[in-house]
Amino acid sequence: MAETKAPVERPLSPHLFIYKPTLTMTMSIFHRITGASLYFGTLLVAWWLIAAASSPNAYGGVGSFMSSLVGRLILFGYTWALMHHMLGGIRHLIWDTGRGFGPHEREWLAVATIVGSISLTIVIWIVGYLFMGGAR
Amino acid sequence: MVAGKMSTPLGRVRGLGAARSGTEQFWRQRLTAVANVPLIIAFVLIVVGLLGRNHAAVVQILGSPLVAVIMLLFILSITTHMRIGMQVIIEDYVHDETAKLVLLMANTFFAVAVGLASAFAILMLSFKV
Numbered sequence: 001m002a003e004t005k006a007p008v009e010r011p012l013s014p015h016l017f018i019y020k021p022t023l024t025m026t027m028s029i030f031h032r033i034t035g036a037s038l039y040f041g042t043l044l045v046a047w048w049l050i051a052a053a054s055s056p057n058a059y060g061g062v063g064s065f066m067s068s069l070v071g072r073l074i075l076f077g078y079t080w081a082l083m084h085h086m087l088g089g090i091r092h093l094i095w096d097t098g099r100g101f102g103p104h105e106r107e108w109l110a111v112a113t114i115v116g117s118i119s120l121t122i123v124i125w126i127v128g129y130l131f132m133g134g135a136r
Numbered sequence: 137m138v139a140g141k142m143s144t145p146l147g148r149v150r151g152l153g154a155a156r157s158g159t160e161q162f163w164r165q166r167l168t169a170v171a172n173v174p175l176i177i178a179f180v181l182i183v184v185g186l187l188g189r190n191h192a193a194v195v196q197i198l199g200s201p202l203v204a205v206i207m208l209l210f211i212l213s214i215t216t217h218m219r220i221g222m223q224v225i226i227e228d229y230v231h232d233e234t235a236k237l238v239l240l241m242a243n244t245f246f247a248v249a250v251g252l253a254s255a256f257a258i259l260m261l262s263f264k265v
Contacts, residue, residue: 036225039218042250049207049257052198056191079180086176089169096166124180132188 027110031088034081041078079124084117161220168217175210182206199261207258215251219243 019025048066051058065071091109094100100109182203186194197203222243230236 032225035218035221038214039222039246042214042218042254045211046250046254046257049198049254049261052191052194053257053260059191059194082176082180086173090173093166093169124184128184128187131184 023110024106027088027091027113031085031092034085034088037077037081038085041081044074044078076121076125080117080121083120083124084113087113087116087120161223165217165220168213168220171209171213172217175206175213178206179210195261195264198258199264201262204258204262208255211251211254211258215247215254219247222247 016025048062051062066075091100091113094109100106182197186197189197198207223240226236226239226243230239
């Protein structure tokens, strides 16, 4: 029997870091990061619903955490991640139809996703603060 | 297509390849993505509308039939979507077979637990138990 040869050192294809970062590449990474964050963010949704179903005290506990500085930062991040992932998802659905792959179109879509997600997040928070002021 | 070949595209798909599954996941991810858009908009509107309200008002609104059904659909769609999404992430980065299987299991447990707990809470609010 022939001796098993040591595996040949073959060149590996270069990974992400060798390429010059582009906007569309960054957006792809952010889509995954926001998706993973929202995955764990559902714990907040579940906690909020369970507390509401449990007792006024439990619901008050969620309320005081959400209105703390840390709570507000997490909620703000959750809002932006939700909007960004939603708009990024719509971008993917457009791509699924075979449209939007041109160099100008894909750049435009990337910029629209960023501008859209930040604008929507700010609008939601302004409306949220108005509602809180009105209801209290 | 090679002319004169007798095998059809269906015949090649029937083997289903190394993954032993077809396009159900790909399709389900798109299906829930489309459903998520209106459901997320509705969810954000519901949450903003509940800000600053006391517990009794929140229970009444979340438990009302229309809001409860929208919330149930939202929970079902996002937990289905996030389970598939996290599975893709795990399959992309975890190459150790044991670790991958454990994480894939944990992923399903997490998605089902979060979904069921949320749905249970919504039903409790609806039936004012």
